[in-house]
Amino acid sequence: MNANDMTAFENTLRAYSRRMAFKTKLENVHQSLEADALLPVAEQRQPMRALWNIHRPTLAIAAAVAIMTTFATIILYRSYQNSHKQDQQYGMMMRNLAVIQQTQTRLMNNIGGRGRVFQQNPGQVAGSGFLLTASGYLVTNNHIVQGADSVYVQSQQGVVYKARLVHTDPQHDLAILQIGQDTAFHALPPVPYGFDARSSELGERVFTLGYPREEIVYGEGYLSSSTGFRGDSAAYQVAISVNPGNSGGPLLDERGNVIGIITAKQTTSEGATFAVKTNVLLNALNAIPADSLKADLLLVNRKGRMNRQSRKQQIKQMENYVYQVKVFKH
């Protein structure tokens, strides 16, 4: 171990001691300066801002994508809703005859010229309708006769009458027809059913007659809600099975009073059929301008004759007053 080595090591030790002394001094300087408030206080928000600055481009892109996705989704959803929801959920119960193309034996046998109309050009749309008065006023749904060139009604016996459109109420989907001017039409006995404007109770047993096919079809159910589709207060919700063609048919309670007109059903749920309330119908009748009636009075029966009859008798009586409505369009 030579002296040079020793001196070098001694110098290292001295340097070390100087370093230690200087460190202590620095610490003291720092503390005294800090105590005199001569050192600026570092901002605590800076690291956050630095992070923000570094990731800003990424965040901007992510935000842009998120916004675009959100709006695209909303737009798609809205357009889907607009184009499908109404059609899908709220199916109007009219029957498209061009699709069905049934042979109408009875009509073909009919020698009178009327049958030929249907042979040559079967109606495009069909629904049901029923007499308001024995003089030949009918009510049906507006969506059946909408855009019609001509409207024919066909009785249960197969007799066809030409109908005139008297009045429409698109808001409540009602249309008033008149067949009384057709020469083939003979006034019937007064209508057996009454029109009850009072609101019916939930759970009321109800039945309907209509033409989902060429024959008259009976269906029964119960009143399930006093409002219609999406809370529509002008309609009832009825648990009754209906099919295309039932539209415009009468909805009657147990005493044989008309309480509504079948209009539509909700396709997304089972057993939700909607019927326009009778008081809405009566309001619509009052709104018809006197000119349209051509001086014929339109007074409906407030009290029916079938109060105490059995269901079978009620149906037998009613059959003659419920018609199939056939519509021709271009």
Add this chain to the structure above:
Amino acid sequence: MSETTRLIWTDDDLLSGLAEGSDKALSQLYRQHYPMVSHLVVTNSGSAEDAKDIYQETLIVLYEKVSAGDFDLHCQLKTFVYAVARRLWLKQLSLRGRSPMLRSAPMDDEPADDVADDLAEHQRRENQFAQMATSLDQLGEPCRTLLDDFYIRRLSMQAITEKFGYTNADNAKTQKYKCLTRLKRIFFKDYQDDDDQ
């Protein structure tokens, strides 16, 4: 010019003051560049405590360079301090496993090569001093206190003789030498330094 009336310190004044161990010069120097380094560290994901450590280490580099007497400043003192602090903080960040990315760009007139050399030297000394600290810890009493008193507290041989109860200063000197030899042996037992070979 007396130090008490000095209002403006030039870089040279500060450096010579620092080399002489003037408290006023150190205090002035400390105040002058602290905000810059503090800002550098804090804006690059460091805390105020980190800023203090980095600044003090920077000043140590500067101090040891000045003490060695070979300090030849080719740029502004500010630029040098910034360059050193920036490199030290980068190293600290990579040691912590953080991405060594600073938003603060280096200054234009930075003497990059000089600073790199200085830092290499600093790193070598750092290793040496760390080894010295562990060796001193292993040394044991009374050698530890004796060397502390002589080299670090810089007591005179006479004071040490009295404190430790040696018969005379020569005796104390011999003791000191023995202790130093032991420390040296411990130091080199597991320390290899290319420069000392």
